[in-house]
Amino acid sequence: MKLEQIELREIRMQMRTPFETSFGVTQERRIILVSISSGGVTGYGEVSCNETPGYSYETTDTAWLMLNDLFAPAILGHDLEQPSDVLPLLKPFRGHPFAKAGLELALWDLWARAAQQPLWKFIGGTKTDLPVGLSVGIKSSPEALAEFVVQQKALGYKRIKLKIGRGRDIAYVAAARDALGWDTHLTVDANSDYTLEDTDLLGQLDQYKLQYIEQPLSNDDIVDHATLAQSLETPLCLDEPIHSLGDVRKAVQLGSGSVINLKIGRVGGHTESHKIAKYCGEQGLALWCGGMLESGVGRAHNVALQTLPQFTLASDTAPSARYWLEDITDPEITMHGGLTHPLGGIGIGVNLRHDLIAKLTTRVAVL
Ligand SMILES: [Mg+2]
Structure with missing residues (x-):
């Protein structure tokens, strides 16, 4: 064309x-x-x-x-x-x-x-029940966070991810775990706020049985993550340093993490995303699709991507209404019982x- x-x-x-x-x-x-x-x-x-x-x-x-x-x-x-x-x-x-x-x-x-x-069929997608995870921004106090996550759990999300940062970590995670109980898939994302000197502090998170700790160390690092992974029981998830299939391959060789957060924009689009998904499936890595606070257009692409069979964990495709008063697409992205489904129309399935x-x-x- x-x-x-x-x-x-x-x-x-x-x-x-x-x-x-x-x-x-x-x-x-x-x-x-x-x-x-x-x-x-x-x-x-x-x-x-x-x-x-x-x-x-x-x-x-x-x-x-x-x-x-x-x-x-x-x-x-x-x-x-x-x-x-x-x-x-x-x-x-x-x-x-x-x-x-x-x-x-x-x-x-x-x-x-x-x-x-539909794009999801065009790219070879097969999954139709797509578990939705929520990403929760840092709140003003552990109590405010606990109250918020309980409200959100009631909406049905299949995983709750807490953004954490230096000084706003252990007490927040403890409050959230206490409020949610042990049957909720709980994770944290540090967006690179820690160093290897924080190994003992990050080790304290093991007691909260998190599904994974996302990107605790530097945004361009996969070497120190391999060192940290040996000291923790909780699996590590890589986000920021993964720009290509080659980056995933090197992370696997080093043992830097066993979970990959795949963001379609960070790797340059669907073509590289599909290669990474295939490789994660072959290597037995857990995989999910991360969000960047997209509009309905980007969100629809993310939904299509997650229909590939290698996506194993809940992804960041929360419904449009969670972020926007009005989304720019018709239909908006919605969630029922903690699941979203591929959009039926042609292409990305939204007007x-x-x-x-x-x-x-x-x-x-x-x-
Ligand atoms: Mg992240």
């Missing part, structure tokens, strides 16, 4: 409540929607990096610059046999996977729509609410 037109559109969405992690508070999301058209069909992708270089070095503004000045011009007008053919065209440009993923996701949606198939999107738009570029 010939890539005839590419549109970049930045929208600003206000979150229902602020979301705090070890690197800051998010109240407003600045999201780039990418549309690619060919033969009267349009596919949609989303750039889901943060507004500031907290989670990764990429930001909404760096992604816009890369897409507008380099990546979109490099692929526009090319005639591709399949979505993954875009990767060699982007290979001259190092890094910036979230920006590249915006294009790559739009192409997968475009191809599935042209084939008149874009173009009137609402127009109101939220702050800039547009059409190539």
Whole structure:
């Protein structure tokens, strides 16, 4: 298919409540929607990096610059046999996977729509009951956290993940475990706030029988994680340092963790995600799909990805209403009994609410 037109559109969405992690508070999301058209069909992708270089070095503004000045011009007008053919065209440009993923996701949606198939079937998905986990931002006190997680558990979530940070860890986890009881899958995500010097402190978490501890050490590390893993009973989950299949392979060789949080934007799109999922299945690694506070477009791509059989743990695809007063897609992503299901329509299975999107738009570029 010939890539005839590419549109970049930045929208600003206000979150229902602020979301705090070890690197800051998010109240407003600045999201780039990418549309690619060919033969009267349009596919949609989303750039889901943060507004500031907290989670990764990429930001909404760096992604816009890369897409507008380099990546979109490099692929526009090319005639591709399949979505993954875009990767060699982007290979001259190092890094910036979230920006590249915006294009790559739009192409997968475009191809599935042209084939008149739901994306999840188009990529070989088989799972239809997808367990939903909740990611809970850091709260003002252990008591406030305990109260909040009990309310959320009642909604049916299959796993509750607590964001923790230095000084806001053991007492918070203890309060949450005490309030939830032992039958809830409970995890923590430190977003790299600790070092090997904190090994004893992190070891105290073993008593709370967490499903895993996510990314306790540096965002670019898999070596110290292998050392830490030997001192803990709780499995380690890797997030930030995993950018490719090669990174997962090296982590397996070192013994850095037994759980992978796969974020579609962090690895550059569906093509690399599928390779990683296949490898995790072969190696017996537990796998789930992480979220980046996406709109319904990015969330729909995440739902499609999780239908691959190698996804074994609850993923971060909480319903739209958890984050937004109004999502930009119809239907919104919903959850029933702690499960979400693949969307039945063609492509990513959602229609874009173009009137609402127009109101939220702050800039547009059409190539
Ligand atoms: Mg994480």
